[in-house]
Amino acid sequence: MLATITFGLLALLFIIVKLVLIVKMKEVCVIERLGKFRAVMQPGIHFLIPFIDRVAYRHETREQVLDIPAQSCISRDNIQINVDGLVYIQVMDGAKASYGIEDYKRASINLAQTTMRSEIGKLNLSQTFSERDTLNEIIVREIDKASDPWGIKVLRYEVRNITPSANVVHTLEKQMEAERQKRAEITLAQAEKESTINLSEGQRQEAINLSEGDKQRQINEAHGRAAEIDILTQATAEGIALIARAASLPSGDKAIRMRLLEQFIQQTGDILKTADVSVLPTELAKLEGFFEGMDKVTQTAQGAKG
16 A cells, blocks of 8 residues: 555646646747647746657857867968867757757867968968957958858857967068067167268368358458558557658658668668579669768768867
8 A cells, every 4th residue: 555655646746747848938849739839937846748748958048168179271371270169159049059050069069170270371471470369350240150050140250379380480480580580680780771871970060160260260260360460550650740841841851862872771781691693783883882982981981070
């Protein structure tokens, strides 16, 4: 009797379990009746017909992150790189996710890989690093378009790592070293150019300053000579005026002639001292007569004293 009651309770419990379906908030359940799709149960409590209705599939409705394994790609400039990433998807239609594709997760990963490989082939190596955002948008658009019959939506795609091969890395390092050396040489050349320009500017300014100084010196010397000539002219004019006044006095003309004779004798003596050849003045006879006259005057003066 006890065994019968226990069996009955177990059977009743089994029927209740099969009868009542509680769907959690984070999922949806696909119900089949006698092997045929019946409905998609949303979160909450539902009642099924035992042994006729069954839960065929359960799908996560939250956003899911799928890891895209690294794969080898060839860029447009024929450089081999390894690329991996992450794709974010969400189930939007439980029926399509159940019957539209065998495994939407694996299909999404494979589609992301093929799309990524195709898009990488359209870009140069440098563009794969600088245009990640554009690359992500293109991959999301292509995957979302292809996955629409699967009842899922691709929210975003993120390229995680772009790793060139070891040979490419070595080549890039040498290229970067050459670029750094080139920039250093350009910097040194520019510095030398600026130094040369500054030096030439200094020499030019120095030449200008010297020229200005020499110009000012010549101007000063010219002013000095002009002042000297002016003073000599004034002195000569005053001397001539004095001579003119002296000439108007009694015996003034004799004094002038005497002064001229003295100057003539002095200049003749200077010429005889400095000349390399003998100089015979043309007025020697007159000069001798002058000295004879002077001698007679002297003798007369001495006789008067005696």
